[in-house]
Amino acid sequence: MQFVIHARHSPDLCPMSNAKIRQLLKDGAKEVPNIAKKLGIKIITTNVYGPDHEILTVVEADNIDPVREFTMQSRLAQWNTVAIHATWSMEEAMAKVDTLPAIF
Numbered sequence: 001m002q003f004v005i006h007a008r009h010s011p012d013l014c015p016m017s018n019a020k021i022r023q024l025l026k027d028g029a030k031e032v033p034n035i036a037k038k039l040g041i042k043i044i045t046t047n048v049y050g051p052d053h054e055i056l057t058v059v060e061a062d063n064i065d066p067v068r069e070f071t072m073q074s075r076l077a078q079w080n081t082v083a084i085h086a087t088w089s090m091e092e093a094m095a096k097v098d099t100l101p102a103i104f
Helices: 019-039 064-073 090-097
Strands: 002-008 042-048 054-060 081-087
Touching: 002 064, 019 042, 019 064, 064 081
Parallel strands: none
Antiparallel strands: 002 054, 002 081, 042 054
């Protein structure tokens, strides 16, 4: 399954302005691949929305539990509000559309 991790932080917790968070991010980023591997997660992409103070990561995992644990062990949850969303591929979503009767 694919999951989207959406992390938002305030400007005062941004690594661009907060020295403690900057160091936490620099140290933690080195460990992210090892944490993901240990938890059985494949990281597809991580993107930073620049001045919007948001991070988007797409991962693959068997279920949501290791993804939740990933946000804790990576310490992402310490300086962000984190939302995890299970997703469907476009093909999966299109197949589901045809299983429901149209409303209009």
